[in-house]
Amino acid sequence: MSSSSAVTAAATRARDASYALATATRERKDAALRAMAEALEEASDDVLRANDEDVTRAEQAGTPANIVDRLRLTPERVAGMAQGLRDVAALPDPVGEVVRGGTLANGLELRQVRVPFGVVGMIYEARPNVTADAAGICLKSGNAVLLRGSSSARRSNAAIVAALRDAVEGSGLPADAVQLVPGEGHDSVKELMRARGLVDVLIPRGGAGLIRSVVEESTVPVIETGVGNCHVYVDAAADLDQALAIVLNAKTQRTSVCNAAESLLVHADVAGAFLRRVIEALQEAGVTVHGDAAFASYDGVVAATDEDWDTEYLSLDISAAVVPDLDAAIAHVRAHSSAHSDAIVTTDQRAARRFVAEVDSAAVLVNASTRFTDGAEFGFGAEIGISTQKLHARGPMGLQEMTSTKYVVTGDGHVR
Amino acid sequence: MSSSSAVTAAATRARDASYALATATRERKDAALRAMAEALEEASDDVLRANDEDVTRAEQAGTPANIVDRLRLTPERVAGMAQGLRDVAALPDPVGEVVRGGTLANGLELRQVRVPFGVVGMIYEARPNVTADAAGICLKSGNAVLLRGSSSARRSNAAIVAALRDAVEGSGLPADAVQLVPGEGHDSVKELMRARGLVDVLIPRGGAGLIRSVVEESTVPVIETGVGNCHVYVDAAADLDQALAIVLNAKTQRTSVCNAAESLLVHADVAGAFLRRVIEALQEAGVTVHGDAAFASYDGVVAATDEDWDTEYLSLDISAAVVPDLDAAIAHVRAHSSAHSDAIVTTDQRAARRFVAEVDSAAVLVNASTRFTDGAEFGFGAEIGISTQKLHARGPMGLQEMTSTKYVVTGDGHVR
Structure with a gap:
């Protein structure tokens, strides 16, 4: 069987499994989730052995250390996956x-x-724990899932899915509710993206390149996730201590995530009082500031290029500019934001109100770090990704966002 | 300017206009809608004159009478458009x-x-009244709209939009909130479908071919609408008088619409009591029945081909089959329905419950005609189309379905 027909066959089995899942009671689904957690714990050695192989091959292939790090599972991480299912x-x-x-x-x-x-x-493309997280969220929301992880995590994902499938089947639900997409390489992904009618929605999670290619090639509806060129705007009326803490937190608390700040805008009225402070604090934290002319007049600031304003660094870098007023700040955000999370720091109620109304991003934050845009922080309990599109779901996606609706119309012989 | 760059320029103007619309108060938007209604009434003669030209050209081109009929406006229809805006x-x-x-x-x-x-x-592709309806719904929901009607209605649509734009501008909102897509032919449509980032959502309304081509070619997110291969299933426990009334209403009350029934399924237990009755009543109403072997044994019933089960006739035709049980009815619907509206007629609570749970269509009806799947019938007040996809909106789409959401997070210096 070619990889492409194998993908269609898997999608067809998923479709059949989805009928059973759609009408499964919560009781049965929760029992399956608990069994999946237990199976994962029992299979921990197998999973870690498979992961070791993946890690070894990645290292032999000269994969960068930070990527190998994402790939690596530990007994604690496997236990965390099981807890996530519970x-x-x-x-x-x-x-x-x-x-x-x-x-x-x-x-x-x-x-x-x-x-x-x-x-x-x-x-x-993310860590192998996404495999278990996604399987759990999809099963709970009554969806069959076709999982296509990074090929570098192939053995880890296979070991995880094998354990989960046994548990699903043992709980009286079809094993095909959780499947790996068969085949490797782009052909099988392409077939998945063209399986309109069999696959109801595709959720790409990963870098901008992956997401762009899925959006452009897929005929299956896509929920775009996760690219975050997030801004912090420090207004003329900002509490500058709060502003400093928020900029530092948003930029440095964790750099590799989509809700980290990538760009800093400062109102001209507070540039004199704030620029030196924020630049020194950022530099002390190891951040390279890519600044406009105003910022670049300070020691150690690199002159920003045009590309910097649109760059999601995901590293200890930040672009920074002084803006003459709130209008210019809003215009800059509109022009360059990926519409994920943008924050204003201000004590001026009117400025806050205008920023909230006029910045059209999945999350608009007032006097809070962009790092709060997150399913766990929002209290959703589980998150399958953060949507940056406007259709269907926007912002962190929990169980509710993994559903559609239907209308049920009940009459007694009603005609028009 | 080539048509493609003209489309991008129009979309850019629409994007700019959308910022003003997004923050416009209800008061201002409603004033604009009332001004649009008035302007349309005042421009009635111009609109009808332009429409006359469209109709004449269509007739000269040998366009079928039913299409010319859709194209034709009357003073009453123009007044109806104005009332719709109010x-x-x-x-x-x-x-x-x-x-x-x-x-x-x-x-x-x-x-x-x-x-x-x-x-x-x-x-x-529909009547020119869609031009005013869509402009009104989009403006009220704060969206700028790019309208691309049928080329046969070009003059009518231009006259309508000219009147609406003047009124929008006179109400203090940007005229570019309502625009016709410039240029003709497929190139300009293609440019619209590729304007990802400038256009947030595309809604195709028309035949299956139009919708398929938009779904396949567009990189802008699409809300698929309106193809309806709707079923009425008459269960073993049906009230056969109700069943007869519902089948007749669903098939014949209006044949050219997406919520008309196209297929009839009858439980074998009531075939003896029901088939002759329903066939005679349908034939009396001018309907051609395309039946399976059981139906085709009756006079005047045409033997159904494999294609009939998947055909949206939009005419006085219906496919019809006898099924051995509820499982077979559900399996048939799953295999052939376009997931728009499917109905069961039964007095058996368990059969109704199973049909509702297991048939995954935008609307599932119990003892009611499929013709009820409609924004006006559902009490939405206005409808821009009926979504048959699962993402974002499903079923009749009113004002609420024309919106996205954003998260507003307010703190006092909150960091993680």
Whole structure:
């Protein structure tokens, strides 16, 4: 069987499995999730052995250390994956929730009810723990999942999925609710992206290049995630101590994540009081500042190029500019933000109100670090990604965002 | 200027206009809608004159009478368009609605707020009244709209949009909130479908071919609408009088619409009692029945081909089959439905419950005609189309479905 027909066959099995999942009770799904957690713990040695092989090959291939680091599993990380599955079991079931409803004038009863998508395709480059996280979130929301991880994590993912599938089947749900996409290389991904009608939604998680290629090639509807060129704007009326703490936290608390700040804008009125402070603090934290002319007049600041304003560094770098006013700050954000998370620091209520209204990003933050845009921080309990598109879901996606709805219309012989 | 760069320029103007619309108060938007209604009434003669030219050219080109009929405007239809705009003005503003919100454990205030998409592209083949309807719904929901109607309605649409733009501008909103897509032919449509980043969502309305081509070619996110291969399943426990009324209504009350029934399934237990009745009633109403072997044994029934089960006739035709049980009915619907609207007629609560749970369509109806799947019938007040996809919106789309959301996070110097 060619890889492409193997993908279609897998998607067809996922579709069949999705029918059973859609009508599975919460009780059965939660039992499956707990069994998956247990199976993962029992298979911990197998998973770690497979992961060792992946890590060894990656190292032999000269993979950069930070990538190898992402790939590496430890007994603690496997235990964390199991705990994640138990956490999902404890969350409410989104399926069946009545979103709106009522009785129409003619007596027809109308209900809009949450239902699973059906089959979800995940394409990701991240750590192997995404494999278990995504399987858990999809199963809880009643979706069958087709998992396509990084090829460097192939053995790890296979070991994880083998354990999960046994547990799913042992709980009376179809094993094909959780599958790896068969085959390797771009052909099998392409087939997945063209499986419109079999696959209901594709969620790419990874770098900008991966996401762009999925968005452009897929005929299956896509939920775009995660590219974050996030801004912190320090307003004329900012509390500069708060501003300093927020800029440092947003930039340095964790640099490799999409909600880290990549660009700093400072109102001209506070440039004199703030620039030296923030530059020194950032440099002390190891950050390279890529500044406009105003910033670049300070020691150690690198002159920013045009590309810097649009760059998601994911490293200890930040672009920085002085803006003459709030309008210029908003215009800069509109022009360069990836519309993930943008923050204003101000004590001026009118400035905050305007920034919130006029900056059209998934999250707009006032006097808070961009790092708060996160499913766990928002209290969603589980997160499958952060959507930066406007259709369907925007911002952190939890269980609810993994569902569609249908209308149920009940009458007694009603005709028009 | 080539048509393609003209499209990009128009989309850029729409993007700029969308910023003003996003923050416009309901008061201003409603005033604009009422001014648009008035302007349309005042321009009625111009619109009808332009429409006359479109109709004449279509007739000279040998366009089928039913298509010419769709194209033709009357003073009453223009008045209806104006009334439609006033109706939209009377509806609540979806923008700014807080969808969920609360205070997190750390004191951060979190609100998920409805916001406009930004720029909406409409590609449609329908009557010129869609031009005014779409402009009104988009403006009320705070979106700029790029309208691409049928080329046969070009003069009518231009006259309508000219009147609407004057009124929008006179109300203090940017005229470019409502624009026709410049240029003709497929090139300009293609440019619109590739304007990712400038256009936030594309809504195609029309035949299956149009929708398929937009879904396949567009990199802008698409909301798929309107193809309806709708089923009525008459269960063993059906009230056969109700079943007869529902089948007749769903098939014949209006044949050219997406929520008309195209396929009839009858449980074998009631075939003896129901087939002759339903066939005679349908034939009396002028319907050609394309039946399986059981149906085809009756006079005048045409033997169905394999294609019939997947055909959206939009005419006085219906496919019809006898099924051995509820499982077979559900399997048939899953295999052939376009997942728009599917109905069961039954007095058996368990059969109804299973059909509702296991048939995954935008609307599932119990003892009611498929013709009820409609924004007006559902009480939405206005409808821009009926989504048959699972992402973002499913079923009739009103003002609420024309919005996205954003998270507003407010703190007091919060860092992680």
